[in-house]
Every structure is written in structure tokens, then in C-alpha cells.
Amino acid sequence: MTTPTQFLFRETGQADSGAGGQASAAVMDAGSAIHVRGLTKHYDSGFRALHDVNLDIRHGEIFALLGPNGAGKTTLISIICGLVNASEGTVLVDGHDIQRDFRAARQRLGLVPQELATDAFAKVHASVSYSRGLFGKPRNPAKVEQVLRDLSLWDKRDERLMSLSGGMKRRLMIAKALVHEPRILFLDEPTAGVDVELRRDMWNLVQRLKEDGTTIILTTHYIEEAEEMADRVGVINQGQIKLVEETRELMRQLGRKQLTLHLETPLAQVPETLSAYGLTLGDDGHELIYTYDGQGDRDSIPALLQALDAHGIHFRDLHTQQSSLEEIFVSLVRDGHR
Numbered sequence: 001m002t003t004p005t006q007f008l009f010r011e012t013g014q015a016d017s018g019a020g021g022q023a024s025a026a027v028m029d030a031g032s033a034i035h036v037r038g039l040t041k042h043y044d045s046g047f048r049a050l051h052d053v054n055l056d057i058r059h060g061e062i063f064a065l066l067g068p069n070g071a072g073k074t075t076l077i078s079i080i081c082g083l084v085n086a087s088e089g090t091v092l093v094d095g096h097d098i099q100r101d102f103r104a105a106r107q108r109l110g111l112v113p114q115e116l117a118t119d120a121f122a123k124v125h126a127s128v129s130y131s132r133g134l135f136g137k138p139r140n141p142a143k144v145e146q147v148l149r150d151l152s153l154w155d156k157r158d159e160r161l162m163s164l165s166g167g168m169k170r171r172l173m174i175a176k177a178l179v180h181e182p183r184i185l186f187l188d189e190p191t192a193g194v195d196v197e198l199r200r201d202m203w204n205l206v207q208r209l210k211e212d213g214t215t216i217i218l219t220t221h222y223i224e225e226a227e228e229m230a231d232r233v234g235v236i237n238q239g240q241i242k243l244v245e246e247t248r249e250l251m252r253q254l255g256r257k258q259l260t261l262h263l264e265t266p267l268a269q270v271p272e273t274l275s276a277y278g279l280t281l282g283d284d285g286h287e288l289i290y291t292y293d294g295q296g297d298r299d300s301i302p303a304l305l306q307a308l309d310a311h312g313i314h315f316r317d318l319h320t321q322q323s324s325l326e327e328i329f330v331s332l333v334r335d336g337h338r
């Protein structure tokens with residue numbers, strides 16, 4: 001039973017003969033949906049794709065794993081899903097060790113892989129139905145129909161996979177990942193290269209799954225999506241987890257806001273008495289720029305505007321700007337670069 005499952009989902013180019021994980025000093029954390037300790041991966045080439053990764057994914061959350069190309073996202077997901085062997089470390093899925101208790105672990109997981117691998121001659125309905133069987137779930141035509149309808153594939157149910165468009169193939173991969181009703185779903189770059197409609201459908205689906213209590217782990221290059229959707233984000237770079245944080249908290253801590261005032265009369269320098277605000281001048285003295293943190297300093301703006309008025313500094317226009325998760329992410333990855 002485990003073998004065809006592995007073959008079904010194994011990505012080409014990722015077959016390897018790693019040493020297998022050792023259940024060393026792992027602390028059992030039954031409270032996590034996914035519990036990763038000391039995970040290291042050396043590919044056969046000798047390349048170290050993951051280095052001592054520790055990560056806990058909570059039940060029912062949407063977790064976004066962010067990182068540049070080659071960071072190790074797909075490797076991490078592939079190890080958790082049992083498609084690639086770890087060199088060292090432990091993974092528990094809902095408390096089940098992926099080595100010793102593979103079937104129990106795998107049954108809880110659904111994976112929409114980054115690479116679309118499908119059997120060109122299979123038909124849509126049969127292919128999805130077969131995926132359910134692979135996990136030892138009893139036949140359930142109503143469930144298969146519901147999943148196909150949810151993904152707008154019902155009308156295509158008798159078509160061969162080779163006749164599907166790229167977007168339809170991606171829907172099919174999602175249907176195959178969902179049909180055995182996994183409690184934990186991995187989406188590896190689900191929206192890369194898909195059209196706007198499919199992206200929207202995908203996010204609606206993710207929200208519905210979350211409402212049903214499904215834990216969702218996704219990787220994405222569209223950081224604004226993570227910002228909007230994810231409860232927590234993890235940043236991975238060069239095989240190491242750099243940070244795990246509540247999305248909102250990350251925005252609060254690292255998000256900076258900037259207020260730019262376009263002055264009526266340019267200033268040669270910022271008056272000494274305003275030094276507490278840390279103001280800078282831009283555009284040859286035509287702009288006065290105030291940088292403050294997203295939450296805490298909001299009250300300081302009325303005081304600043306009053307102080308400027310008292311100094312006879314008048315502005316004709318203003319705008320504010322907020323650093324996005326994208327900028328935060330870029331700076332983390334840049335700072336983390338060796």
C-alpha cells in the first residue's frame with residue numbers, strides 16, 4: 001500500500017537514497033499537526049538542502065513557508081510527505097513518526113506538488129477515485145463528485161488528463177490531494193503561473209478547508225497572498241529556518257510606516273527643536289520624511305503636525321507608505337545571506 005502511494009506523488013528528479021531519519025532526541029509533541037526536529041538533508045550529490053530544521057505547525061492554521069528559489073521548501077515538504085528520505089532528524093505528523101508509522105502519517109496528509117505529474121491516458125474521474133483508494137479509504141462516489149464539483153472538474157470527468165489545460169491539471173492535482181479527506185494539506189507553489197480565476201478559486205477553497213479544521217501549509221512566491229491569508233509565516237533560506245512568526249505580529253514588529261510631507265517652502269535643514277522625531281529631508285528640502293513603527297507611534301503624528309505648524313512649516317500635500325511583508329522578507333533573506 002505504501003509503495004504505490006510513494007510512486008504516485010514522488011517528484012521526478014527527487015528520488016534518492018538518503019539514510020532515513022533517526023528518531024533521536026525528538027521530544028514528542030502531540031499538540032502539533034507537524035513536528036519537525038533536527039531535520040537535515042544531504043542529497044546524493046552531497047548538496048545540503050536542509051540544515052537542522054525545527055518547526056511546529058499548529059492544528060488548524062494556515063502556515064506560509066516563504067523562501068527564495070532553492071531555499072529547501074520542496075525538499076522539506078517532500079520529506080514530511082515521505083517522498084524523500086531525511087539524512088537526519090525526526091518528523092511527526094499528528095504524533096505519528098513518518099518512518100516508523102508511515103501509513104498513519106501519510107493518511108493524514110494531502111499534497112499538491114509543485115510539479116504536475118499526471119498519467120496522460122487516465123480519465124479525470126477515475127484518476128481522482130483511484131487516489132482515494134490508495135489511502136485505503138472506502139469507495140465514496142459522493143465524495144469524489146463533491147471534490148470534482150468543488151474544483152469545477154465535474155464537466156470534465158470523462159476526459160483524459162492529456163486533454164486538460166494547465167489550470168485544469170492543477171485543479172486535478174488538488175482534487176487528488178483532497179479526495180481522501182486529509183486533515184493536513186500541503187500546497188507547494190499552488191498559484192505559480194495560474195490565472196487570476198484559479199488563484200481566486202484556490203484561495204476560496206483554502207479558506208473553506210480552514211473553516212472545516214484542515215491545517216494548511218503552503219509555499220508561495222506571492223508574498224501579498226501570505227500576508228493576507230496566513231496565520232503564521234516561516235522564512236527559510238539556504239536550508240535553514242530564519243524565522244517563524246504570526247503574520248500580524250511580524251507586520252507589527254517589522255512593519256515601518258513613512259509619512260512624507262510635501263512642503264510649501266523647501267527647508268535647508270530640519271529645525272533643532274524637532275530632532276526628537278528623527279525627521280529627514282528629501283527632494284532638495286521639498287519633502288520632510290517621518291518614519292515610525294506601524295502601531296506604537298501613531299499618536300505622535302498629531303503632535304508632529306502641531307510642532308511643524310508652530311515652526312511655520314506648512315505642507316501642501318502628504319502621503320503615507322507602509323513596508324509590506326515583501327520588503328520585510330527581502331531584507332531578512334538579504335541579511336541572512338552568507
Ligand SMILES: Nc1ncnc2c1ncn2[C@@H]1O[C@H](COP(=O)(O)OP(=O)(O)O)[C@@H](O)[C@H]1O
Nearest residue numbers: 013014043045047049069070071072073074075
Ligand atoms: N534530487 C536532488 N538532488 C540534488 N539536489 C537537489 C535535488 N532536489 C533539490 N535539490 C537542490 O536542493 C536545493 C533546494 O531545492 P528545493 O527544495 O526544490 O527548493 P525550493 O522548493 O525552496 O525552491 C536546491 O539547491 C536544489 O537544486
Ligand SMILES: [Mg+2]
Nearest residue numbers: 073074075114
Ligand atoms: Mg519548490
